[in-house]
Amino acid sequence: MEWLQANYELTAFDTILVAATAFVAGLMRGFSGFGAALTIAPVLAVAVGPRAAIPAILFLMLATSAQLAPRAIRDVNWPTVVPLSVGGAIGILIGAWMLIVVDQELVKKSISVTVIFFAIVMLTGWRYRGSVGPLMSGFAGWLGGLISGVAAAGGPAVIIFLLAGPESAARNR
Template structure:
């Protein structure tokens, strides 16, 4: 999903990893994977991204992320896991209905959406839902949408891993899980990127939405 569409890492992995290991153990693994995958995709997206929109979004998100991380460090783990699952379910339903924001993109709104995304990133590992609904509303083609999303996620990937390190959440178990899972992710991203050029969106979307709904349901009800 990440290689194909430019998003999907956090909204799938955050609820699943939170169910398996709890948010304080699962979110740091996902954030480190997100960082390394973002660096893998960013060079090919720079030339196609709309920096006028993406940089304010990313800057505001980067400032707000540490404040969201305070929630990750202090909230009840089971409650936070269920919130992550419910949030992903709502996001998946909104995507399935086709709803998008269809207004203009002035700077204050860019900053507001970025701030919301940063708070979510720090607390749940997921910055994507508000930004995806916001950016996919435009008239740009799929190539521009994908590049915008890749650039946004890359701008906040580094700052998002700092609070878990400072909070002592990145321990030996996190590094072991990362060592096992990251090679699978790294090998899958180029496959998804290649599929972007050959697989019609009408075949991709039902599969992607099904995965989102399943991941959210597991975390909410598991």
């Protein structure tokens, strides 16, 4: 904690707020299977800046997801996941580039707007009702990757797309 305070000029309150938000994000991830990045991104981006926060969040989400891979492999719907992953890989590179070149105050605001937008979409219960073929899967992956690269909040774009399909919640996670 001292390292955070020394390198980012955080007050004790800021440090406690980041730690408490990380705890809540972990609870969300544990209960729902997603949502941790969406929870912590706005707070951490304000506390340490988006250029430090977003890569740290993405690394942590990758590390926590990697331990789920061995069991999840058998449940993967490959025709959906392959284009989703290719689109996501392209989108995250563009998003990371945007994180570097776009004004940091604008990035902070975009993170907040993205989180609020997806919270409203999910609260209303809206569901995508269109095609869930490879092209749309690739686009959903690209959009999720783009948002993840710049705001670490791309999960809802992918989840909203996946909920349109016939798969179970366990398989979608």
